[in-house]
Amino acid sequence: MWAQILPALLVSLRELNVMPTCPLDNEIIKLHEVFRDNCCNREVLNLQVYCRNSPACNVKSSLGRYQDHLQQCSFESVQCTNEGCCEKVLQKDLKEHLGLLCKYRKELCQYCNQSVTSVNLKTHERTGCPDYPLICPHGCMQIILTKEVEEHFVVCCEVDIDCPYKQYGCPTKIKRGKLSEHENIYLRDHMLQILERNLQLEDQV
Numbered sequence: 001m002w003a004q005i006l007p008a009l010l011v012s013l014r015e016l017n018v019m020p021t022c023p024l025d026n027e028i029i030k031l032h033e034v035f036r037d038n039c040c041n042r043e044v045l046n047l048q049v050y051c052r053n054s055p056a057c058n059v060k061s062s063l064g065r066y067q068d069h070l071q072q073c074s075f076e077s078v079q080c081t082n083e084g085c086c087e088k089v090l091q092k093d094l095k096e097h098l099g100l101l102c103k104y105r106k107e108l109c110q111y112c113n114q115s116v117t118s119v120n121l122k123t124h125e126r127t128g129c130p131d132y133p134l135i136c137p138h139g140c141m142q143i144i145l146t147k148e149v150e151e152h153f154v155v156c157c158e159v160d161i162d163c164p165y166k167q168y169g170c171p172t173k174i175k176r177g178k179l180s181e182h183e184n185i186y187l188r189d190h191m192l193q194i195l196e197r198n199l200q201l202e203d204q205v
């Protein structure tokens with residue numbers, strides 16, 4: 001390994017005006033004297049090293065296998081893979097983070113079954129979910145789905161509507177549920193209003 005990185009190291013040391021020397025005899029090391037020693041390379045790769053996550057991780061592995069170990073080391077910190085999440089967690093906690101804790105995990109909306117990013121779920125329920133149940137805002141106490149609101153308002157007994165005899169002159173605005181009561185009480189008035197309108201029309205003709 002040293003044989004692989006040493007030439008590059010020497011070049012950068014020279015740029016810094018530092019002369020590298022041998023730790024054994026203090027002789028200056030020259031770039032053209034550095035060569036790849038496969039035997040030494042093997043020896044170095046067999047050196048036993050402690051995991052960088054010690055003492056949490058007590059694994060000791062050869063330098064050659066070290067990268068492989070880090071890939072599986074429970075105590076290695078890894079980036080969450082969910083889009084939008086910047087959190088780093090220990091490898092051993094990643095599964096729980098992805099499935100339960102990550103704000104950017106996908107969850108199924110309990111009402112419409114759409115897959116929604118966890119952090120947006122509440123907003124989705126309140127503003128984007130077609131199947132979210134609401135209590136009618138007009139006070140009829142009926143539970144309606146968001147997608148059926150318009151449909152419901154057309155029949156809701158608590159919505160104010162014009163008396164159907166408005167065109168004949170009845171000015172009443174009344175809750176839909178009270179309309180037949182109004183029609184019964186004002187039957188005579190409505191008849192008179194129609195008659196009067198007819199007379200007016202005849203006069204015009």
Ligand SMILES: [Zn+2]
Pocket residue numbers: 051052053054057058059069070073074075076
């Ligand atoms: Zn480890």
Ligand SMILES: [Zn+2]
Pocket residue numbers: 080081082085086087097098102103104
């Ligand atoms: Zn995450």
Ligand SMILES: [Zn+2]
Pocket residue numbers: 109110111112113114124125128129130131132
């Ligand atoms: Zn939904």
Ligand SMILES: [Zn+2]
Pocket residue numbers: 136137138139140141142152156157158
């Ligand atoms: Zn209603």
Ligand SMILES: [Zn+2]
Pocket residue numbers: 163164165166170171172182186190
């Ligand atoms: Zn009326």
